[in-house]
Amino acid sequence: MTSKRTMFLFTLPALIVLGVFFVYPIVLTVQMSFTNFTGVGQADPVGLANYERIVSRDRYPAALWVTVKFTTVVVLIQTMAGLFFAAMLHRLPAIRNLCRAALFTPAMMSFVVVGYVWQFIYSPFSGGLNAALTQVGLEGWTRGWLGDPDTALLAIAFAHVWMFTGYTTAIFLAGYANIPAEIEEAGRLDNASSWQRFRYLEVPLLAPSFTINIMLSTIGTLKTFELPFIMTRGGPDGATRTLSLEIIGQLFGKYRFGFASSLSIVMLVIVIAVAVFQNWYLRRREDVS
Amino acid sequence: MTLASLRSFVVHTLVIALVVAMLLPLLYMITMSFRSATEIAQQPLGLPETLRWENYATALSSMNYLRSVLNSVGITVSVTVLVALLGSMAAYPLARNTGRAARVFILLVALGLATPNFVTITPIYVIFRDLGLLDSYPGIVLAFTALNLPLAVFFYVGFIGAIPRDLLEAAKLDNCSDWQTFWHVVRPLLGPATATLSLFVMLMVWNDFTYPLLLLTDKDKFTVTISVYRFVGNQNVQADVLFPAAVLGSLPLLILFVLFQRRIVAGVTAGAVK
Numbered sequence: 001m002t003s004k005r006t007m008f009l010f011t012l013p014a015l016i017v018l019g020v021f022f023v024y025p026i027v028l029t030v031q032m033s034f035t036n037f038t039g040v041g042q043a044d045p046v047g048l049a050n051y052e053r054i055v056s057r058d059r060y061p062a063a064l065w066v067t068v069k070f071t072t073v074v075v076l077i078q079t080m081a082g083l084f085f086a087a088m089l090h091r092l093p094a095i096r097n098l099c100r101a102a103l104f105t106p107a108m109m110s111f112v113v114v115g116y117v118w119q120f121i122y123s124p125f126s127g128g129l130n131a132a133l134t135q136v137g138l139e140g141w142t143r144g145w146l147g148d149p150d151t152a153l154l155a156i157a158f159a160h161v162w163m164f165t166g167y168t169t170a171i172f173l174a175g176y177a178n179i180p181a182e183i184e185e186a187g188r189l190d191n192a193s194s195w196q197r198f199r200y201l202e203v204p205l206l207a208p209s210f211t212i213n214i215m216l217s218t219i220g221t222l223k224t225f226e227l228p229f230i231m232t233r234g235g236p237d238g239a240t241r242t243l244s245l246e247i248i249g250q251l252f253g254k255y256r257f258g259f260a261s262s263l264s265i266v267m268l269v270i271v272i273a274v275a276v277f278q279n280w281y282l283r284r285r286e287d288v289s
Numbered sequence: 290m291t292l293a294s295l296r297s298f299v300v301h302t303l304v305i306a307l308v309v310a311m312l313l314p315l316l317y318m319i320t321m322s323f324r325s326a327t328e329i330a331q332q333p334l335g336l337p338e339t340l341r342w343e344n345y346a347t348a349l350s351s352m353n354y355l356r357s358v359l360n361s362v363g364i365t366v367s368v369t370v371l372v373a374l375l376g377s378m379a380a381y382p383l384a385r386n387t388g389r390a391a392r393v394f395i396l397l398v399a400l401g402l403a404t405p406n407f408v409t410i411t412p413i414y415v416i417f418r419d420l421g422l423l424d425s426y427p428g429i430v431l432a433f434t435a436l437n438l439p440l441a442v443f444f445y446v447g448f449i450g451a452i453p454r455d456l457l458e459a460a461k462l463d464n465c466s467d468w469q470t471f472w473h474v475v476r477p478l479l480g481p482a483t484a485t486l487s488l489f490v491m492l493m494v495w496n497d498f499t500y501p502l503l504l505l506t507d508k509d510k511f512t513v514t515i516s517v518y519r520f521v522g523n524q525n526v527q528a529d530v531l532f533p534a535a536v537l538g539s540l541p542l543l544i545l546f547v548l549f550q551r552r553i554v555a556g557v558t559a560g561a562v563k
Contacts, residue, residue: 006467007382014379021435028412088304099308101550108542110496110514113535116521117318128317131333170558223405226498244407257411264408275403
């Protein structure tokens with residue numbers, strides 16, 4: 001690179017786009033979060049009132065709690081399901097590629113389609129799940145899955161896991177491909193059982209894949225909006241109202257732009273804190289193993 | 290049959306059964322799309338009595354399907370080209386420079402990678418409204434470009450950093466300008482990186498729901514996702530409306546996936562691992 005000037009020219013277009021549609025909006029969000037802006041007209045400064053409101057009403061910590069529950073369930077189940085399929089398919093080369101592609105297919109669909117299809121599967125009367133349960137003699141289990149506060153969040157989490165398990169599987173399989181053949185061979189020569197090889201060889205060696213999978217799914221799920229928005233609108237009784245759903249609700253339902261901004265800042269802080277912590281923790285784990 | 294081969298047979302069957310179970314909702318969607326609402330209400334799990342193509346005819350004509358596919362293609366392709374071009378241009382000096390300005394830019398990119406779009410959605414809506422960018426193709430293309438640009442810069446910095454320095458020095462000795470070096474030497478080497486990145490960006494943009502929901506209200510500008518959402522949402526969720534719309538909504542990407550599944554899975558995985 002010959003000069004500072006050309007370097008600047010190369011980055012200029014990206015700088016403009018990021019400046020106008022990323023940096024400026026973040027500054028504006030911070031600024032709006034200290035006002036009572038309603039989207040039009042004058043915005044009056046209100047100091048920390050928006051933030052006080054977040055901590056003093058039950059509604060917002062509850063939304064945060066829903067988000068945390070959802071994220072925990074999704075990340076746990078998805079990682080375990082992905083690991084299971086990858087470990088099995090690694091041992092079954094004949095069907096590996098076909099099954100990997102089949103599992104990946106739901107990730108090609110949009111949240112809108114997945115949300116609507118699963119909403120119908122869960123519906124109380126003509127839905128597929130209740131009909132299937134009835135056919136295998138489990139009538140007692142049938143219910144309106146999305147209408148029951150006890151099951152609504154889990155039901156949505158399950159649809160989310162269904163959508164992305166193939167993704168997790170593919171990343172774990174890529175991790176398996178990086179395990180040197182000699183190590184696998186050594187395990188086999190030592191007469192280690194399939195389970196022992198999995199537990200003591202593969203799981204530690206897959207540490208980088210764990211890092212990627214857990215971080216990707218955590219960041220993706222903490223901001224989850226689409227499935228609860230489409231399937232339940234946050235109901236019943238707030239059982240599926242995540243933080244992002246609350247932000248959009250404040251914005252376009254109540255026109256509280258200032259308050260929505262303060263919720264966004266809370267979300268930003270949480271996401272960055274979780275990402276930094278996970279990155280530190282999981283990478284440290286990679287070094288140990 | 291020996292014990293080992295019997296065991297292998299059982300394990301294969303079990304895994305295949307589980308994979309098929311994971312595909313059941315997909316098969317359910319396709320099967321239901323050919324049945325009538327009354328059929329489904331009486332027999333929630335049956336096969337179609339006849340293939341009701343008229344379900345599709347209704348959905349096609351009332352959801353403005355072809356128009357929305359064209360909108361999605363146009364928006365997705367524009368965003369992908371812009372992201373690849375602006376991202377690789379910005380990464381070129383950043384990959385070779387460690388000055389303070391470069392470090393600040395990289396930090397900005399890292400922040401962009403971690404920031405959920407919900408943090409910027411409120412001001413973006415306000416800015417768009419004030420600039421008259423709501424309901425416009427350039428508006429939504431720019432919003433998506435900004436959302437994906439940090440990933441692209443991050444991605445390209447890694448790839449450009451791996452290009453041997455001698456190659457760029459040689460270009461300089463041949464009296465190539467910085468732009469000529471970038472365009473004729475660096476850019477062609479980024480082919481595989483661009484392919485991977487583009488897959489990632491295309492999937493994200495094509496399937497995104499939030500931006501078109503908030504930034505587009507004109508029916509003629511709807512993307513496929515939003516047109517499915519508005520169409521089904523308006524109908525009080527009737528099965529014979531929902532399922533054909535869901536199939537049509539996923540069809541373009543599912544066709545691409547069947548044709549290029551190996552490259553898509555490999556590309557998306559590589560993009561995530563990078």
